[in-house]
Amino acid sequence: MQQLLAGYATFRSKVFAQHSRHFAELAHGQExxxxxxxxxxxxxxxxxxTQCAPGQLLCCRNAGNLVPPPEETSSGVGATVEYAVRMLRVPNIIVCGHSDCxxxxALLDEGQLQDMCFLRAWLGHAGPMSRAFRGVMQDPRVWPVEERLHVLTELNVIAQLQSLRAHPTVARGLGRGSLHIHGWVYDIASGEVRSLDPATGSFRPLLLQPSEVETSVEEPMVA
Ligand SMILES: [Zn+2]
Structure with missing residues (x-):
């Protein structure tokens, strides 16, 4: 806890002070x-x-980066999606999985979920998890576990994008062309993001060379 308090002290004394004008602007709204x-x-x-400053990214985080279907009207994810699209009119939604999730x-070895009723129920939204597919993914003879994990992580992102498309606000935005959705997988060891290519259904490096995008990002807010 000491580290968190020390970090907060640094934020207040250095980071916030340095960017106080930006925070004052943000106090009245976000875009x-x-x-x-x-x-x-x-x-x-x-x-x-993404080197985003406060106000640039609306984050919705949960175990396994899942998007429950629209039938689940009390879902916090569904509420955040609706708020972001209807009220804030965000032009992009990114669903981002990651390595070593x-x-x-746990989905590859459901024994781990035996005594975890909340997590087990929540992961029912992970996909694709048909009985047949689950059998294949949990079979150690099919592929080594790390390969199965890699495949499941990508397929789960694709499944969550499908669920996202079914949300009425998202479907409307996509239909109008005012909203775009993206599937990413972030690799912790390399820092690389691979992005779903909807044309082929495969994931490719988001950037072939980081230098292909002009790096015009302002200095990040770190002490
Ligand atoms: Zn994870």
Whole structure:
């Protein structure tokens, strides 16, 4: 806890002081460029990966970066999606999975979920998890576990995008062309993001060379 308090002290004395004008502007509203749905994993930091400042990214995080279907009207994810699209008119939604995801790993060995009723129920939204597919993914003879984890992580992002498309606000935005959705997978070890190519259904590096995009990002807000 001491580290968190020391960090807060640094934020107040240095970071906030240095960017106080930006925070004063933000006090009256937000206009984020994207809704970023990702896992709660502590190693995945959306604002760091995208070098976004406060106000630029609306994050919705949960175990396994899941998007429950629209029938689940009390879902916090559904409420955030609706708020982001209807009220804030975000032009982009990103669903981002990641390497070494504990929730995806648990799906490969459901014995881990035996005494975890909340997580087990929540992961019912992970996909694709038909009985047949589940059997294949949990069979150690099919592929080594790390390969199965990799495949499941990508397929889960694709399944969550499908669920997202079924939400009425998203469907309307996509139909009008005012909203775009993206599937990403972030690799913790390399820092690389691979993005779903809807034409082929495969994931490719988001950027072939980071230098292909002009780096005009302002200095990040770190002490
Ligand atoms: Zn995760």
């Amino acid at each position: 984020p460029e994207a809704l970023f749905i990702t896992c709660s994993d502590s190693r995945v930091m959306p604002e760091m990966i 504990g929730e995806m790993r």
